[in-house]
Amino acid sequence: MSYYRWQNDDLILQLHLQPKAKTDDFCGLHGESLKVRIKAPPVDGKANAYLTKFMAKAFGVSKSKVVIESGELSREKRVRIISPVKIPEGLSKELAIQEAD
Numbered sequence: 001m002s003y004y005r006w007q008n009d010d011l012i013l014q015l016h017l018q019p020k021a022k023t024d025d026f027c028g029l030h031g032e033s034l035k036v037r038i039k040a041p042p043v044d045g046k047a048n049a050y051l052t053k054f055m056a057k058a059f060g061v062s063k064s065k066v067v068i069e070s071g072e073l074s075r076e077k078r079v080r081i082i083s084p085v086k087i088p089e090g091l092s093k094e095l096a097i098q099e100a101d
Contacts, residue, residue: 003034011059011081018075019047024054026091033076034091048072051079060085 003014016030021037028035040050048068056063059081071077 003029003032007080009083011084012069013079013081015051015071015077015079016075017047017051017077026058026088051077055079055081058088058091 005012014033016033016035018027018035018037019040019042021039024038025036026034027037036051036054038047038050038054040047052063052066052068055066059066061081061084065082067080067082069078069080
C-alpha cells in the first residue's frame, strides 16, 4: 500500500495532518500516510481550509481542485488533487523513494 495513487489525471493522497506546526511542509511518511505539517489550528475547520490552500499552492492548482474526500474531522485524510500542474520538490523525492522500494 502506498500513500498515493493516480486515478486518471487526479492524484489521490493519504495524509497524516499535524496542525499547529511551526512551518508548513511535507515531512516524510507516517505509517502508510504522507505526513503534512501546517500552521493552522484544528478548530472550526481552519485546518482543513488551510490544508486546501497549502495543497493548491504546492500542486499549482486552484483551491477548488483540492478535495478532501475523507477525514474532515480527523488527522488522517484522503485528499484528491484534480489534474495537478506540478509535483512539489519534497514530495517528488518521496515519490522516487516509494517507487524504488
